[in-house]
Amino acid sequence: MKQQIEGSQAVAQAVALCRPEVMACYPISPQTHIVETLSRKVKAGEIGNCQFLNVESEIGALSVLIGASAMGARTYTATTSQGLLFMAEAVYNAAGLGLPIVMTIANRAVGSPINIWNDHSDSMAMRDAGWLQLFAEDNQEALDLHIQAFRLAEELSCPVMVCMDGYILTHAFEAVDLPVQEQVDAFLPPFEPVQVLDPQDPISIGAMVGPEAFAEVRYLAHHKHLQALEAIPRISQEFQEIFQRPSGGLLKLYSTDEAETLLLALGSVNGTIKDAVDDLRAEGWPVGAIQLCSYRPFPSHALRYAIQNAKRVIVIEKDLAVGKGGIVSSEVKLALQGLPTLVDTVIAGLGGRPISKAAIIDIVKAACLEGLEEPHFLDLNWEAINRELTRQAGQRRSGPTPENLLREMGLSGGKTV
């Protein structure tokens, strides 16, 4: 049923329909509306016998789910940014233990400096922990991916992060088609754990593994992700059959027929990219776009196939590998090795800076006509940066960088140093 609701509400409704049994949540912007709604639903008895624990920290949250999942319960939580890093140890632990936990990441920048707005640095920080990472383009896909996530997680015995842009999607108020319980039940059977704590059949879970077996255990975790490359499209297809709309999958193509230049990105910016592609096409530029939906596992083969004969891929990513440059672009380059395709790195949207259609159009033209430096920082205030660098060169103690920059930009008063 179509409803005009906030993204967070859509996700909460979808999760509730998946019949979770234990949820443990710690509040952090911009995820708060999700956990508040789920808390209310549990308290009002709308989710069966589901238990909702208000915990003392994010590591507490994920740890509660580790215990509950090991005991055979379907589990869910949500976090972002600082919270995701605070539970980092548990993130690796859950993946290593093969527990099918589903977690929403309401993507937000990681400090310092503290910043509550959207970028992908949080998910990127945990990209190698062993969780599946799926990125939603809009709120419809965000709610759909949660339903698919429980299926994937429980089939593979592997936890799944559903990533949706903080504020941009969580706090966007738009129309979504909410499924009904029967549809979700048809798609998502009850949780059948592969291993479970059971007094009738005691096992020890979490033993120490030494050099003689550790590598094999890690390879098997990697192998699960290789299996996910097959499972993700299959489950997306099944989803489409029951819910009557395409959603998820490894990646999606937009206007890629005979495209010479392809834009590639994760998450909500793909919406703006599509508008930019349409405008560019109208001007005669052969441009298309690839939306990467699955980031882990990284769909190298699907990507190679999607590139076809394109001459260049411009990766627009909301993250930065400090000291190196692009994260997504590096992985794209690796996937495309051996092909003559050029890959550009455009670092954009850090800390919630908006990415405009106009800027995307400009960057495509610049890339095609002149080429871009590697990496290219979109919309960076080079004047402010150069002034700050000059100041730092001249004076050893020049105060905190963020404060100086804000003063430069006229966003903050106070004496200049």
Next chain:
Amino acid sequence: MVTAAELLASAAFRDGKVAQAFPSFGSERMGAPVTAFCRISTISIRSREPVGHPNVLLILDSTLLHQMDVFRGLSDQGIVLMNSTRKVEELGLKDWMFQHPEVEFYSFPASDLAERHLGRSISNVGMVSGFASITGALTKESVQSAIKEKFPGKLGEVNALVADEAFEYVSSHPVQA
């Protein structure tokens, strides 16, 4: 404020249109100046950037007029609806209006209206109704329906009265600047 944008989107949805509303994300504390955006369309809305070139500007807090560049990016043929008891010429915008002769300005005491009915000067319902009436982009029925869904029970009914009066006011005070 965010509620105003949501009401617009909600009403548009009820009119069978596609709508997207979201806040610009200033500081997370309540009470700070906030901008919210709304896009209304007949085809799918894919853009996620803030609205840089609005067709319509609703200013719920006229004290902000001289604190920030509220008009930046406004279309030359745009419409401005200001929540104020003062007439437009009393708002100190003469120069700006002279430079933008095709922009339509409306001043409308939405807070006052709300104060009389609700005892609180929250202008969102009045402003949304004013917008609907001036532009004709939303039907009165949809605005009422959106209001009743957002504000349940008695509160919804009182707000619906506010909306009613706002529609009336605007149609009987057609002039602006």
Next chain:
Amino acid sequence: MSYQRVKFYQTGTFTVGNRLLGEEDRTVQARTDRTNSLNSGHRACQGCGEALGARYALDAVMRVTKKQMVAVNATGCLEVFSSPYPESAWQIPWLHSLFGNAPAVASGVAAALRAKGKTDIRVVAQGGDGATVDIGFGCLSGMFERNDDVLYICYDNEAYMNTGVQRSGATPARAWTNTTQAVGPEPGNPMGVGKNLPRIAMAHGIPYVATASVADLHDLEAKVTKAMSIHGARYIHIHVPCPLGWKSDPAQTIKVARLAVESGLFPLIEAEWGVVTDRTPIRKQVPVEQFLALQGRFKHLFHPRDEQALADIQAMADRNIHLYDLLPTKPAMEL
């Protein structure tokens, strides 16, 4: 107290359990049907107090719950010596997650059981002093605050032993560890630091808190048994000497533990809802020196003699005796 204290000074615990008590008053360990939750073959050191305490505690839980229990273990000696892959000494459902999260993981197991309507299965969480007092403190406090139905057992050997004897928040005053070495003007752990977890647990107002020692295994079992008759957050803090880290004779583990109790340094108490309800009086007070002298981790207090330090430690013991009335003033026959 829920058991009968029998004073046999010449014989050990097992003698009492086997022959001289009625069926109901024998320890769980004295029975042939004991579950051996922590089975033999684990890799603990000779004389390990923790292995002893854990076996007693968990078998008591198994008896009370009729084997319907799940254990969550923090990282530490107990976890490491009991689960060297591919072997496990545990005969119970057992989960090890991380160092600092055992209380939260146990809360999760309990929540799953509630969700599934299987609340007859009970949950025990266990960890060393490091996991409990330091790194897991936040999670423990959260579990207490929510009053989750978990019994948390802390095996306190007063330092991070598994990693090679480093100081924890439970390391006693003036004790040597590898991060509070016996050098400088104040050798060993500084005076006046350290957390009293039993009192912190009591401050959370949870249904049951108790301290126990491997010196009195009947008492330990009885307290665990009592705890399992209660629902909600419960905490038992067990004193377990570590011959390796305390530099004591492995054959004297129980003697060392008994001297800690008899000196007043480790009081045996019970508390409910934040108020002390019972304590084990000291039979005959022993000067702290007798306890300290058996451990190499305190040898710098004796060579040369540090009178001030010894006096300070004695004062700590005396404070406990006063606080908990461990030497009751009434003569024995009037009780």
